[in-house]
Amino acid sequence: MLSTALKDFAEQQPYRTISDTEFRDIAASLYNDFFVWVAESVLDPVPRLWAEVTGPSALGQFDQMIDEIEALQDGPRTKEHLTYIEHKMRQAQKFWGEIVADCPVRKQVTVKNRRIFHLGRPVDSGVLTRFRAKLADVLDGADIEFVFPQNPEKVQPSRNQGKISSLFPEDEESETHKPPKSMLTESKEETVAPKTPWSEWLDQGEIEIVTDLEGFRAVVNEASKVGICGLDLETTGLDPLAAKIRLVQIGIPKYPGSKRLVDEAGKSPVPGGSAKAYVIDLFALSADERKEIVEILVALVGDPNVIKIGHNLSFDLGFIRASAGRRIPMRNLFDTMLASQLVWAGFFKMEPTTSKNSKYRFKEVYPKHRLSDCVDRHLNVKLDKTGQTSDWSAETLSHDQILYAAKDVLVLPILYEILFDLIRRNEMEEAARLEFDCLPSVVEMEITGMPLNLTATKALLDSLTRERDELEIKLIGMAESSGCEFKTIKDVRKGVPGRFNPASIPNVLEYFNHVGHSVTDTRDETLQDLARAGDEFARLLLGFREKTKRVAFLVSWLEKTGDDPNGYAHLRSSYRQLGDKGVGRFTSSDVNLQQIPRTKEYRELFEVPEGRCLVIADYSAIELRIMAWLSGDPTMVTAFQNRQDLHRLTAAAVGRKDIDQVSKDERQASKAINFGLIYGCGAQRLVDSAKYDYGVDMSLTEANRAKKAFFATYPKIEEWHQKQRSLMDSPVPHWFHHHNTGYYSVKLVSVTIPPGRKRVWPWFKGKTLARFTMLANSPDQGIGASILKRALIRVYDRLLEYGWDDVYLAANVHDEIILEGPMEKAETMKEMLEKEMVLAGAEFIDPVPVEVEGNIGTSWAEK
DNA sequence: TGGAGGTGCAA
DNA sequence: TATTGCACCTCCA
Numbered sequence A: 001m002l003s004t005a006l007k008d009f010a011e012q013q014p015y016r017t018i019s020d021t022e023f024r025d026i027a028a029s030l031y032n033d034f035f036v037w038v039a040e041s042v043l044d045p046v047p048r049l050w051a052e053v054t055g056p057s058a059l060g061q062f063d064q065m066i067d068e069i070e071a072l073q074d075g076p077r078t079k080e081h082l083t084y085i086e087h088k089m090r091q092a093q094k095f096w097g098e099i100v101a102d103c104p105v106r107k108q109v110t111v112k113n114r115r116i117f118h119l120g121r122p123v124d125s126g127v128l129t130r131f132r133a134k135l136a137d138v139l140d141g142a143d144i145e146f147v148f149p150q151n152p153e154k155v156q157p158s159r160n161q162g163k164i165s166s167l168f169p170e171d172e173e174s175e176t177h178k179p180p181k182s183m184l185t186e187s188k189e190e191t192v193a194p195k196t197p198w199s200e201w202l203d204q205g206e207i208e209i210v211t212d213l214e215g216f217r218a219v220v221n222e223a224s225k226v227g228i229c230g231l232d233l234e235t236t237g238l239d240p241l242a243a244k245i246r247l248v249q250i251g252i253p254k255y256p257g258s259k260r261l262v263d264e265a266g267k268s269p270v271p272g273g274s275a276k277a278y279v280i281d282l283f284a285l286s287a288d289e290r291k292e293i294v295e296i297l298v299a300l301v302g303d304p305n306v307i308k309i310g311h312n313l314s315f316d317l318g319f320i321r322a323s324a325g326r327r328i329p330m331r332n333l334f335d336t337m338l339a340s341q342l343v344w345a346g347f348f349k350m351e352p353t354t355s356k357n358s359k360y361r362f363k364e365v366y367p368k369h370r371l372s373d374c375v376d377r378h379l380n381v382k383l384d385k386t387g388q389t390s391d392w393s394a395e396t397l398s399h400d401q402i403l404y405a406a407k408d409v410l411v412l413p414i415l416y417e418i419l420f421d422l423i424r425r426n427e428m429e430e431a432a433r434l435e436f437d438c439l440p441s442v443v444e445m446e447i448t449g450m451p452l453n454l455t456a457t458k459a460l461l462d463s464l465t466r467e468r469d470e471l472e473i474k475l476i477g478m479a480e481s482s483g484c485e486f487k488t489i490k491d492v493r494k495g496v497p498g499r500f501n502p503a504s505i506p507n508v509l510e511y512f513n514h515v516g517h518s519v520t521d522t523r524d525e526t527l528q529d530l531a532r533a534g535d536e537f538a539r540l541l542l543g544f545r546e547k548t549k550r551v552a553f554l555v556s557w558l559e560k561t562g563d564d565p566n567g568y569a570h571l572r573s574s575y576r577q578l579g580d581k582g583v584g585r586f587t588s589s590d591v592n593l594q595q596i597p598r599t600k601e602y603r604e605l606f607e608v609p610e611g612r613c614l615v616i617a618d619y620s621a622i623e624l625r626i627m628a629w630l631s632g633d634p635t636m637v638t639a640f641q642n643r644q645d646l647h648r649l650t651a652a653a654v655g656r657k658d659i660d661q662v663s664k665d666e667r668q669a670s671k672a673i674n675f676g677l678i679y680g681c682g683a684q685r686l687v688d689s690a691k692y693d694y695g696v697d698m699s700l701t702e703a704n705r706a707k708k709a710f711f712a713t714y715p716k717i718e719e720w721h722q723k724q725r726s727l728m729d730s731p732v733p734h735w736f737h738h739h740n741t742g743y744y745s746v747k748l749v750s751v752t753i754p755p756g757r758k759r760v761w762p763w764f765k766g767k768t769l770a771r772f773t774m775l776a777n778s779p780d781q782g783i784g785a786s787i788l789k790r791a792l793i794r795v796y797d798r799l800l801e802y803g804w805d806d807v808y809l810a811a812n813v814h815d816e817i818i819l820e821g822p823m824e825k826a827e828t829m830k831e832m833l834e835k836e837m838v839l840a841g842a843e844f845i846d847p848v849p850v851e852v853e854g855n856i857g858t859s860w861a862e863k
Numbered sequence B: 001t002g003g004a005g006g007t008g009c010a011a
Numbered sequence C: 001t002a003t004t005g006c007a008c009c010t011c012c013a
Helices: A005-012 A020-042 A045-054 A056-074 A079-102 A125-138 A169-176 A181-186 A197-203 A213-226 A287-302 A313-324 A336-344 A371-379 A399-410 A412-425 A429-448 A454-480 A505-514 A524-532 A536-561 A622-631 A634-641 A646-654 A664-679 A683-694 A700-713 A715-729 A772-802 A823-845
Strands: A105-111 A114-119 A143-147 A206-210 A228-235 A245-254 A274-281 A307-310 A333-335 A349-352 A362-365 A450-453 A568-571 A574-576 A587-589 A612-619 A732-738 A742-753 A757-761 A808-812 A816-822 A852-857
Touching (some): A020 A056, A020 A079, A045 A079, A045 A105, A045 A125, A056 A079, A206 A213, A206 A399, A213 A228, A213 A245, A228 A287, A228 A313, A228 A399, A228 A412, A245 A287, A245 A313, A245 A412, A287 A313, A307 A313, A307 A412, A313 A333, A313 A429, A333 A336, A333 A429, A336 A371, A336 A429, A336 A732, A371 A732, A412 A429, A412 A732, A412 A742, A429 A757, A429 A808, A450 A454, A450 A808, A454 A536, A505 A536, A524 A536, A536 A568, A612 A772, A612 A823, A622 A634, A622 A664, A622 A715, A622 A823, A634 A646, A634 A715, A646 A664, A646 A700, A664 A683, A664 A772, A683 A700, A700 A715, A715 A742, A742 A772, A772 A808, A772 A816, A772 A823, A816 A823, A823 A852
Parallel strands (some): A114 A143, A206 A274, A228 A307, A307 A333
Antiparallel strands (some): A349 A362, A450 A568, A574 A587, A612 A816, A732 A742, A742 A757, A808 A816
């Protein structure tokens, strides 16, 4: 099991001394294999629980062995030490083998809500009772049942003795279904997906091609009668403003008497249930008919009595809205992608990397949420992905294309049931509602984008490029005339071979070391220190870095918008409502509107043409207000209610002086303290942040004192921190689903973020991967996200209600919402935006007041 | 060509 | 033990 690297090495040259590199290579390989083994086998909780009952000391001994092995990495760089490490690893594996062998559980079966454990030998009843209690603790909500062997003597140890079905069944599945390597390389196609209950169910699903308007109306009528349908589009491209809708697919479930398609355990189809897919090809219709189809879809999307299930609905809704050419109501949506992201709640696995650096040996791997991933995970059905990328603008579509399109929509009602069950079991209904209701705003922001002055952007790009080039020449000159011989210059840049490259970190480090600065990194703060000490190269390099970065920004913006004769365009972005970590903040990408440099130079490029305006509103100190609400600290709550400046208040408390006596520096330092507390940071980090983010020098002693004073002033915050810290010791059940096991719950460290979003952390090497800082920060950031989402929903509703078709939701940046509209409406827009944002905040953190600052301007710089 | 590593932008 | 996330650049297999 362990790597053969060491053996090979020993046989080759037993007496050769080992270089550091060789040592690291061999050790890395050993450790990699070892920790993969740890991750795979030690994670299984059942033998652990058994050991806890029958011999906790053995378990402690084992954990200690693992710790020791980890520590051995820092030992001497000798062959003997490597041999010793490997010996220790074998010992630990053997030891674990004994623990596993001692555990009587031979098989685990899940039937509905029952977990049946097949035992390989008789077990003392007292021990069994305690074991049951342990299991019950972990497998919350399951009935635990033990099955004893008929003839204990004859019971053969199972082939996988000791390898009990994992709590995370998808791991096993992916192992068993992984084809041998040769299959992957030799036969690229023709790997026939295995027949499974759900794939057969799908194959029996009916598909009807609809060819006229009346037929399509009938389909939508049927959907309204049933009250639920799957909705999917195939389009000729990804951009709703440039591409066209080709196919519309609607999937309608046919329920058996039980009103369910999936059985209660979540494992198999209920007999008698089925679904029918209707497909209509818009290219086979006249322009007028297509318009009519779009209007029928608009009515369907806006019908509050019909649930529309879709995967990544913002895509389909974007096309429907763009085709309709106006803002439309969208009600009763269920997005299976968002649902999947919600129920996985930030869960991840640790997987080994190829990295030799011990710090990066494992990386976090998050579940994917494409339709094919979800269907594979929950239904054991392999969806062909070629359908998605096939040519949807061809004159006639192939039979297969239609079939794939239909399957996508047949699968939706099943996924809906399973994911909805998970949402219910995890009590996340409100959170799901919030996400689904937010879809219309997301669609609008993606279609609208931020106005950009192209002429000004090009001008700035020109001057920045010039400045960057000048700096680059100066830096190359300085480096090459320094007499330093660069060993790290390898590649060719801009067609000039072998020049010093100021963007290359190794090059820069070589230069600095040559001129006598012993630096090991080239981070901003390091360069600033050098620059302050009078190093011209460092000063210029800082400028070069900044210009390079910003040139890249501007280039990407101009590429994205293309040219426009008016000199203005809209820079559009993609939004994700939910990130991997389960906190709930929006992310923006392609281009990222949430990372525009906060300087006038760049923000004023986002300018509106004559007659239009931007209304920009942001929440003031929202995360601190949320912290006040979370902790209920009376001093802080009162301060906000009295509209006091919290940074000054903190500064006064820390400096033991009157609030009027607080100096500017002290207020800056307090900002570092107040923000630091939101993240639960330590004193050293406080010192660094005060220096680099707020330009204030603070000693470590001062930082410690400040922390103490802070918690003395706001005692409830310290209490709340303790409460969050204690979550580490009280894991709670979280429900998952997999086609193998159906629904199953795992006890995990978890936080709940109003209105019910969850974030959970997996176990690794017997410990939770949750950290105090994350437990302290997630609810704060998460509530901020919830407030913003509620605000977006409210604003969209008002825009619809008022019929303001010339006002658009343009963007959001975590605590900021931007509207674009006609200048005449500026004041009303601002009033509406501020009001809705305040009301959204109050929904979550009343009685802590929420303040919103709105600004009217012609560019983003005016705020 | 893609992952890893480093860096920096925003909230 | 300061959080979240995206993007660009270089280096290397």
